[in-house]
Amino acid sequence: MIDCVASWIRAAQRLVLLTGAGISAESGVPVFRGPGGLWRQFRPEDLATPGAFDERPELVWEWYVWRRERIAAAQPNQGHHVIAHWQQTRAAALLTQNVDGLHERAGGGPSIELHGNLWRVRCAQGCGFRAHDNHASAPRTALRCRCGGWLRPDVVWFGEPLDPQALDGATRAAEGADVVLVVGTSAVVYPVAALPHLARRHARLVEINIDETALSAAADATLRGPSGEVLAALERAL
Ligand code: OAD
Secondary structure, eight states, X not given: OHHHHHHHHHHOSSEEEEEOGGXXXXXXXXXXXXXXXXXXXXXHHHHSSHHHHHHOHHHHHHHHXXXXXXXXXXXXXXXXXXXXXXXXXXXXXXXXXXXSOHHHHHTOOOOEETTEEEEEEEXXXXXXXXXXXXXXXXXXXXGBOTXXXXXXXXXXXXXXXXXXXHHHHHHHHHHHOSEEEEESOOOOSTTGGXXXXXXXXXSEEEEEESSOOTTGGGOSXXXXXXXXXXXXXXXXXX
């Protein structure tokens, strides 16, 4: 199957990758669902909704600081590096649900971060302030905006719409793709989960995941295994 998928990638004019938390698992960053997943330990409604932030901004920030510290200590793995290499050498488009910034650290260039980035902050009050913030442990005083409101992580929480420009760009990429690799996502969170189905009408759809997912039955090929290993094997087979 690896050789077959490698031949699709070799022939692809418009290769698109859609990644989820599983791509960062080999870097030691926890996924959300399944064994060891964050949503087994924490309730999303306590930590990842605008209502939770309104009620307890300090608690939400504590969780994000904890995640930032783990991610800061992590390194991009071979999966991130193979994807970065394909961005550079095969003009692959990268769409990611991840907010960890590990794709960027692997050096592939621009990607569409559909759920935002935890290394950016923006004003929760809506004054429009937005900035990069690379401090793993942000001091409390740094969490206030110039306008007096709270700064919040610049990520998409449950119940919030995605950035329309990001979603448009991702939709266009999916519609224009001839090969789509969906890597390390449970494919259950919409609207992102709809993108592979859009692409499937005209593109080869390949799933790379350690487990079966909501998307598996729709895929033209499934490569089971840790994404870093599978992507490295694909790169060798090209
Ligand atoms: P999930 O935690 O839902 O799914 C992770 C997927 O990665 C699962 O299908 C695992 O089987 C797979 N996986 C785990 N380790 C892997 C490995 N080493 N190699 C390959 N696959 C592996 O994460 P996402 O699908 O990214 O949203 O979750 C989507 C969204 O739900 C996230 O962006 C986040 C979350 O709530 C928001 O915060 C808005």
